[in-house]
Amino acid sequence: MHGTKVRVVEDALDANNTIARANRDDFDRHGVAVVNLMSAPGAGKTRLLERALADLPGVRAGVLEGDVAGSFDADRLSLLHIPVTQLNTGAGFGGECHLDANMVRSAIPSLPLDELDLLVIENVGNLVCPAEFRVGEDARIMVCSVAEGEDKPLKYPLMFRACELVLINKIDLLPHLDADVDRLLANLDAVNPGVARMLVSARTGEGVGAFREWLTAVPARVGAAA
Amino acid sequence: MHGTKVRVVEDALDANNTIARANRDDFDRHGVAVVNLMSAPGAGKTRLLERALADLPGVRAGVLEGDVAGSFDADRLSLLHIPVTQLNTGAGFGGECHLDANMVRSAIPSLPLDELDLLVIENVGNLVCPAEFRVGEDARIMVCSVAEGEDKPLKYPLMFRACELVLINKIDLLPHLDADVDRLLANLDAVNPGVARMLVSARTGEGVGAFREWLTAVPARVGAAA
Numbered sequence: 001m002h003g004t005k006v007r008v009v010e011d012a013l014d015a016n017n018t019i020a021r022a023n024r025d026d027f028d029r030h031g032v033a034v035v036n037l038m039s040a041p042g043a044g045k046t047r048l049l050e051r052a053l054a055d056l057p058g059v060r061a062g063v064l065e066g067d068v069a070g071s072f073d074a075d076r077l078s079l080l081h082i083p084v085t086q087l088n089t090g091a092g093f094g095g096e097c098h099l100d101a102n103m104v105r106s107a108i109p110s111l112p113l114d115e116l117d118l119l120v121i122e123n124v125g126n127l128v129c130p131a132e133f134r135v136g137e138d139a140r141i142m143v144c145s146v147a148e149g150e151d152k153p154l155k156y157p158l159m160f161r162a163c164e165l166v167l168i169n170k171i172d173l174l175p176h177l178d179a180d181v182d183r184l185l186a187n188l189d190a191v192n193p194g195v196a197r198m199l200v201s202a203r204t205g206e207g208v209g210a211f212r213e214w215l216t217a218v219p220a221r222v223g224a225a226a
Numbered sequence: 227m228h229g230t231k232v233r234v235v236e237d238a239l240d241a242n243n244t245i246a247r248a249n250r251d252d253f254d255r256h257g258v259a260v261v262n263l264m265s266a267p268g269a270g271k272t273r274l275l276e277r278a279l280a281d282l283p284g285v286r287a288g289v290l291e292g293d294v295a296g297s298f299d300a301d302r303l304s305l306l307h308i309p310v311t312q313l314n315t316g317a318g319f320g321g322e323c324h325l326d327a328n329m330v331r332s333a334i335p336s337l338p339l340d341e342l343d344l345l346v347i348e349n350v351g352n353l354v355c356p357a358e359f360r361v362g363e364d365a366r367i368m369v370c371s372v373a374e375g376e377d378k379p380l381k382y383p384l385m386f387r388a389c390e391l392v393l394i395n396k397i398d399l400l401p402h403l404d405a406d407v408d409r410l411l412a413n414l415d416a417v418n419p420g421v422a423r424m425l426v427s428a429r430t431g432e433g434v435g436a437f438r439e440w441l442t443a444v445p446a447r448v449g450a451a452a
Contacts (some may be wrong), residue, residue, distance in 0.1 A: 008319050041266040041353045041382065042374025068354060068384075072377050095384070097323055097354035125381075126352055127267045128294060128323035147373035147396065148268025151298050155351075156267065158294075158321070170373070176402045178429065203404065 016133050021092035023108065023136025033219040034121060036099075036135055038159065039143035040152075041125030044169040046073040047202035048143060049120060052212045054080055059216050061118045064107055066099045068124060084111050089124060098129035101136060117219045127156040131141035138222040144179060145170045150184035157191040165196045165214060172201040242359050249334065249362025254389035256339035259445040260347060262325075262361055264385065265369035266378075267351030270395040272299040273428035274369060275346060278438045280306055285442050287344045290333055292325040294350060309338050315350060327362060343445045353382040364448040371396045372403060376410035383417040391422045393437060397407035398427040 027034050039045050053061050062083035065074040074086040088106045089096040096103070104121065111119065121137065123130040142163045144152055147170050153160040160166065166188060174181060181199070188197060198214070200207035253260050265271050277280070279287050288309035291300040300312040313333045315322040330347065337345065347363060349356040357366075368389040370378055373396050379386040386392065392414060400407060407425070414423060424440070426433035 040351070042371070067381060069382075070380055072380060094360075095354070097352065124354070126323065126354060128321070128350070128352060132321075138421060145268070145373065147371065147399070151352070152267060154296055154298060155293060156295075173373070173399065173402055176399055215342060 009198070011134065016101045019105055020134040020136045023101055023105055024138075026108055027113070027119070027136055030072075031219075032113050032116045032119050033139075033222045034119045034135075034137045035215070035218060036123060036130075036137035036140045038123045038127075038130045038140065038163070040127045040145070040148060043143045043145040043148065043172070044202045045122050045123070045125070045143050045158050046076055048169065048200065048208065048211065049077060049122065050080065050209045051202050051205060052215055053077070053082060053120070056118070056212060056216055059117045059219060060115060061120065061215075062112065062116045064104065064111065064114065064119060064121045066103075066121065066123050068095055068097070072221060074124065086111050096129075097124055097126045098133055099135055100133040101121050104135040118215065120215075122177065127152070127159045131156075131159040131162040139164045141165045141167065141216060143167045143169050144184070146179050146181060146184065147173055150179050150181070150187060153187040153191045160188060160191045160195075163192070163195065165198070166192075167195060167211060168199045169202055171199050171202045171206065196209070239358065242327045245331055247288070248275045249327055249331055250364075252334055253345070253362060253364075256337050256342070257445075258342045258345050259365075259448045260345045260361075260363040261441070261444060262347050262349060262356075262366045263369070264349045264353075264356045264366065264389070265351060266353045266371070266374060269369045269371040269374065270370050270428045271307035271348050271350070271351070272302055274393065274395065274426065274434065274437065275303060275348065276306065277428050277434045278441055279303070279308060279346070282344070282438060282442055285343045285445060286341060287346065287441075288338065288342045290330065290337065290345060292348055292350050294321055295322070299348065302355040309341065310340045311336050317441060322355075323350055323352045324359055325349050325361055326359040330361040343450055344393075344441065346441075353378070353385045357382075357385040358386040361379070365390045365444060367391045367393060369393045369395050370410070372405050372407060372410065376405050376407070376413060379410070379417045386414060386421075387418045389418070389421065391440060392418075394423060394425045395428055397425050397432065398430045417440040 297312045
């Protein structure tokens with residue numbers, strides 16, 4: 001029975017990858033670089049985007065906002081006067097705990113791709129399943145809040161391995177936590193040695209400049225800029 | 227296609243509920259009350275258990291520890307000298323993001339049910355799927371850290387509706403956060419009006435006494451005590 005289950009899961013992931021490639025072709029055709037932003041609930045993805053996308057020099061950015069329900073984050077990001085599109089997994093997708101390529105494909109007609117250089121897809125808050133489903137992105141970023149504790153890379157290794165950049169957020173809280181950031185970084189290196197990482201605080205803005213530079217460079221790096 | 231998907235999901239949940247009832251019968255036969263403890267990653271489930279189960283008067287407690295990978299939390303809880311059993315979803319269950327009734331059923335032969343009055347099942351850290359799968363429990367508790375922000379009940383309503391008790395944890399951090407705990411509680415009441423809630427800090431121990439009393443009363447309340 002487990003063998004059957006594994007095969008069904010593999011078939012589903014194969015089908016997902018086929019659709020992800022179709023998404024990627026569409027993004028490439030319009031010259032849009034795509035970032036998949038993932039984290040646990042409440043790690044600070046939206047607040048980081050509020051900080052970083054408010055002033056992204058020379059790059060036209062937009063957001064595809066993934067949530068089970070509601071449009072709370074999309075409403076916040078719309079205040080930046082950039083294109084923001086809501087994608088709810090509870091609307092026709094069974095309330096899934098992650099975005100997959102088919103959901104993102106369903107949103108493509110609603111995206112103003114000709115007006116964008118960079119699309120940030122903010123995934124559902126979850127450290128497990130989002131890492132398993134490519135959606136057609138060029139790069140994957142995950143945010144880990146120091147308030148979640150230093151053991152998270154060891155407990156959710158697939159997520160920490162899937163990313164090109166790890167943002168260690170809420171460092172302004174470090175004086176008030178028992179968490180040891182050096183041990184967190186050592187645990188990160190244990191599962192994804194040498195992966196790019198930045199220490200940031202979306203609340204104070206510390207380190208957000210470096211993240212903004214990284215985002216700004218994505219279109220040129222992937223050759224997507226028109 | 228969506229209709230088919232919904233039917234498959236409903237069938238899977240029906241099958242899960244059948245197995246959950248079988249688990250429940252086994253737990254009842256041994257006079258064990260069962261609590262399903264859920265939260266986002268890093269909300270403090272394990273630390274709350276370290277505090278609460280260290281001194282549970284008159285109740286023999288044990289833990290079934292659910293994780294995708296590793297036994298970090300089980301190792302910590304074993305120091306309490308109570309029975310702790312590890313259940314990994316990555317071992318034969320495809321790395322699932324939640325526990326289901328079948329996984330818990332597979333662990334029952336490893337549980338010392340005759341030695342327990344109360345079994346706490348610590349679920350995988352995730353605010354979506356764990357709420358959909360009963361595992362044979364008598365009560366469901368969820369932990370929400372104030373560091374996750376005040377909007378979580380609105381974004382993950384199913385989880386907050388599924389529980390008999392909500393623990394608002396890490397209140398020692400409130401002076402260092404922008405989070406408004408009154409708004410968090412109002413959002414909680416918006417999705418689950420009047421649900422029992424406790425403000426706690428697993429770090430300082432504040433409020434943990436009330437949680438310990440609640441846990442202590444579970445076996446008598448559900449009539450499970452031998």
